[in-house]
Amino acid sequence: MISKRQEELLKLIVEEYIKTVKPVSSKSLCDALDCSSATIRNEMGILEDLGLLEKTHTSSGRVPSEKGYRYYVDNIMKPKELTGDDMLKLQTVFKNKSLALSDAITKSMEIISELTNYTCVVLGDTSKVNKVSKIEAVPISDNSLIAIVITDKGHVENKNIVLEENVTVDEIKQTVDLINKLIIGTPIDEVSKVLEYEVKPVIGKYVHQHEVLYNAFYNAFTDFAADPIIKMSGTKNILMQPEFDDASKIREIVSKFDDKDMVSNIKEDKNGINIYIGSESEFDDDVSIIKTHYTLNGEEGTIALIGPKRMEYDRAITLLNYIMDNLDS
Amino acid sequence: MISKRQEELLKLIVEEYIKTVKPVSSKSLCDALDCSSATIRNEMGILEDLGLLEKTHTSSGRVPSEKGYRYYVDNIMKPKELTGDDMLKLQTVFKNKSLALSDAITKSMEIISELTNYTCVVLGDTSKVNKVSKIEAVPISDNSLIAIVITDKGHVENKNIVLEENVTVDEIKQTVDLINKLIIGTPIDEVSKVLEYEVKPVIGKYVHQHEVLYNAFYNAFTDFAADPIIKMSGTKNILMQPEFDDASKIREIVSKFDDKDMVSNIKEDKNGINIYIGSESEFDDDVSIIKTHYTLNGEEGTIALIGPKRMEYDRAITLLNYIMDNLDS
DNA sequence: GATTAGCATTCAGGAAAATAGAGTGCCAAA
DNA sequence: TTTGGCACTCTATTTTCCTGAATGCTAATC
Numbered sequence: 001m002i003s004k005r006q007e008e009l010l011k012l013i014v015e016e017y018i019k020t021v022k023p024v025s026s027k028s029l030c031d032a033l034d035c036s037s038a039t040i041r042n043e044m045g046i047l048e049d050l051g052l053l054e055k056t057h058t059s060s061g062r063v064p065s066e067k068g069y070r071y072y073v074d075n076i077m078k079p080k081e082l083t084g085d086d087m088l089k090l091q092t093v094f095k096n097k098s099l100a101l102s103d104a105i106t107k108s109m110e111i112i113s114e115l116t117n118y119t120c121v122v123l124g125d126t127s128k129v130n131k132v133s134k135i136e137a138v139p140i141s142d143n144s145l146i147a148i149v150i151t152d153k154g155h156v157e158n159k160n161i162v163l164e165e166n167v168t169v170d171e172i173k174q175t176v177d178l179i180n181k182l183i184i185g186t187p188i189d190e191v192s193k194v195l196e197y198e199v200k201p202v203i204g205k206y207v208h209q210h211e212v213l214y215n216a217f218y219n220a221f222t223d224f225a226a227d228p229i230i231k232m233s234g235t236k237n238i239l240m241q242p243e244f245d246d247a248s249k250i251r252e253i254v255s256k257f258d259d260k261d262m263v264s265n266i267k268e269d270k271n272g273i274n275i276y277i278g279s280e281s282e283f284d285d286d287v288s289i290i291k292t293h294y295t296l297n298g299e300e301g302t303i304a305l306i307g308p309k310r311m312e313y314d315r316a317i318t319l320l321n322y323i324m325d326n327l328d329s
Numbered sequence: 330m331i332s333k334r335q336e337e338l339l340k341l342i343v344e345e346y347i348k349t350v351k352p353v354s355s356k357s358l359c360d361a362l363d364c365s366s367a368t369i370r371n372e373m374g375i376l377e378d379l380g381l382l383e384k385t386h387t388s389s390g391r392v393p394s395e396k397g398y399r400y401y402v403d404n405i406m407k408p409k410e411l412t413g414d415d416m417l418k419l420q421t422v423f424k425n426k427s428l429a430l431s432d433a434i435t436k437s438m439e440i441i442s443e444l445t446n447y448t449c450v451v452l453g454d455t456s457k458v459n460k461v462s463k464i465e466a467v468p469i470s471d472n473s474l475i476a477i478v479i480t481d482k483g484h485v486e487n488k489n490i491v492l493e494e495n496v497t498v499d500e501i502k503q504t505v506d507l508i509n510k511l512i513i514g515t516p517i518d519e520v521s522k523v524l525e526y527e528v529k530p531v532i533g534k535y536v537h538q539h540e541v542l543y544n545a546f547y548n549a550f551t552d553f554a555a556d557p558i559i560k561m562s563g564t565k566n567i568l569m570q571p572e573f574d575d576a577s578k579i580r581e582i583v584s585k586f587d588d589k590d591m592v593s594n595i596k597e598d599k600n601g602i603n604i605y606i607g608s609e610s611e612f613d614d615d616v617s618i619i620k621t622h623y624t625l626n627g628e629e630g631t632i633a634l635i636g637p638k639r640m641e642y643d644r645a646i647t648l649l650n651y652i653m654d655n656l657d658s
Numbered sequence: 659g660a661t662t663a664g665c666a667t668t669c670a671g672g673a674a675a676a677t678a679g680a681g682t683g684c685c686a687a688a
Numbered sequence: 689t690t691t692g693g694c695a696c697t698c699t700a701t702t703t704t705c706c707t708g709a710a711t712g713c714t715a716a717t718c
Contacts, residue, residue, distance in 0.1 A: 059681045140483040154469040158485035236587040258565045388668045388710045
């Protein structure tokens with residue numbers, strides 16, 4: 001357990017460091033804590049022993065450790081009021097009532113990365129909640145067609161299918177009708193099962209070139225499920241942070257952003273707003289990620305804000321909360 | 330006009346610099362040109378006076394200037410044979426016959442950025458060639474629906490539309506039928522005209538809530554045309570090039586990649602493979618861009634390869650050519 | 659006239675040294 | 689428990705020095 005004054009000290013150091021990105025000296029806090037620098041140094045020493053503070057070298061000022069940020073976030077930080085300025089910008093998203101949901105999320109993402117100067121990532125995950133409402137096939141040449149899948153919640157996926165052999169328009173229509181009959185209402189992630197166990201056994205009876213067509217549709221559906229939806233906004237923002245003033249560090253982060261697997265990993269399952277500091281993020285030890293899982297009108301996914309460890313946690317959380325509250329309605 | 334030997338010298342310097350990223354000294358070329366370093370220095374001086382070579386400082390070796398690369402590309406460079414290795418990887422794309430076109434382009438882009446270690450950008454431009462083959466609307470709640478547009482060449486766009494007021498399913502259906510009747514066969518970029526001059530005047534006769542629905546569809550179509558399709562692969566590659574070993578330069582480039590307007594500018598109109606060196610690229614003075622416009626089965630757009638100025642022009646061009654030839658079939 | 663050897667000159671880039679300044683830790687006194 | 693004082697540590701910057709790799713130019717040579 002740490003004392004009231006130590007907590008206040010930690011708070012001051014975290015907030016000062018967030019602002020200035022410079023190790024905080026004992027002297028600079030005398031006024032705020034109304035005591036001498038020596039006293040503060042003593043307290044700092046204790047906090048360092050507890051692992052809440054660190055030094056960059058023997059005689060440097062103190063910097064919050066990962067554990068220090070964690071303590072700050074868990075025990076010290078208070079939710080922040082939105083400033084009028086932030087509020088104003090946010091409202092531009094929500095005043096436009098006719099924005100469809102996915103557009104609203106995209107727009108929110110852009111605004112939030114702009115307001116915070118961090119990087120915002122949205123990971124869509126439609127497969128779990130949405131059910132197939134309709135499939136459709138439009139022939140575009142002798143041996144190719146587009147398969148379109150529409151879900152009950154308004155998600156649309158389409159896939160260009162090239163057939164190995166020619167089939168007739170009628171055969172395509174029959175296949176589509178059959179699949180439609182059997183598949184409507186099936187959650188996306190169960191479609192392949194339905195295709196395999198319900199469609200495959202009977203399709204031969206109705207359709208001549210059944211194997212070709214079955215395989216084509218099967219592959220198309222498998223692709224839908226596999227394709228993760230990744231949207232990013234303000235990629236450059238986090239690279240502009242002063243702590244990443246180093247070519248190799250910037251390259252490291254860009255490489256991770258470039259790697260779809262790495263980014264997909266950011267996905268959040270827990271409800272509410274979750275904070276991952278440094279190594280907790282499992283993305284990069286030098287960043288923090290605030291994530292929240294959302295389920296809105298069938299659009300489901302993760303919205304994540306990636307900033308430096310010395311992120312303005314309070315403000316970022318307030319902004320995300322505001323967005324979530326307003327999307328919810 | 331420059332002499333045969335000067336041309337040979339320029340060739341050696343360009344190719345050596347492409348390989349090593351180090352200014353090329355006169356001495357290092359004695360063997361290749363079978364003369365003394367002094368002679369080479371004399372020739373280098375002439376090429377420098379012509380603006381084809383540069384020095385990084387008074388006593389440094391020579392580096393090709395932008396004009397030097399241009400001369401190399403226009404007059405010296407010969408098309409390169411594909412190596413067996415490159416060929417092998419490329420074939421993985423094309424042996425899979427059932428890849429739909431847009432997938433083939435995406436896959437090609439990935440392979441080409443991997444093989445070259447440069448960044449590949451594809452800018453889709455569907456609006457000019459494609460014609461509307463069908464529109465469809467799927468209601469998903471009392472006041473929202475998805476509008477889907479399918480073009481004759483297999484491109485699909487969909488838009489979530491939120492209506493200001495409730496309308497009946499019948500009204501939606503009537504609107505869609507009417508629009509379909511009037512719009513089929515219209516090139517995408519003329520759709521808004523048709524909507525305004527042909528649909529708008531008559532829609533009132535058939536549909537009750539006509540204004541709301543008309544506006545919704547009108548906006549959806551306008552959005553389709555405005556949304557540029559941008560795909561990038563190997564973003565990190567160009568940042569890994571040794572000449573960009575500087576945090577601020579990397580940030581500059583990432584910022585440009587982040588900026589959709591900037592990237593959209595890369596669009597190419599001319600046919601064939603076009604080379605833009607340094608400032609010619611109008612993207613960044615330190616990169617070169619090889620672009621080609623493609624029109625394949627209705628998918629139209631630009632494929633661009635962004636590398637450092639000391640790009641392996643010959644190899645990159647050969648690779649792009651190979652891709653284009655194979656997509657064409 | 660073209661080539662080349664020779665030489666003074668330039669400059670990058672790395673190592674070493676010097677300096678200033680901002681911190682700290684800790685002791686002893688208040 | 690707090691604090692003044694002081695020795696100490698380390699960074700960061702500047703300065704100097706040095707080496708080596710180039711160059712340009714001149715005068716001799718082919």
